[in-house]
Amino acid sequence: MPRSVNSVAKRARRKKVLKQAKGYFGRRKNVWTVAKNAVDKAMQYSYRDRRNKKRTFRALWITRINAGAREHGLSYSQFMGKLKANDIELNRKVLADLAMNNPEAFKAVVNKVK
Secondary structure: OOOOOOOOHHHHHHHHHHHOOOOOOOOHHHHHHHHHHHHHHHHHHHHHHHHHHHHHHHHHHHHHHHHHHHHOOOHHHHHHHHHHHHHOOOOHHHHHHHHHHHHHHHHHHHHHHH
């Protein structure tokens, strides 16, 4: 019995990877073995960095809240502790947005917890 190969599926797989490698530099965009490795690595980075993005945004929010709280004579940890003690449930994203874009509202929150 003759050997059968599924060239259609093979070609489709390769086209899919080469399409993902579009825009890469040099042989990474058009040589199958190089493009496959480049795309695999890119997918690993994208998976990892979707998680890292959450970390970096939280750090940014904390920095902004700290700067806003220090303008009113509190450190970040004191401010967050007083928020918890007063049962004010605003998350860091909202607090950072207030500190950055609406200082009057942030001042009202600080005065409420003092």
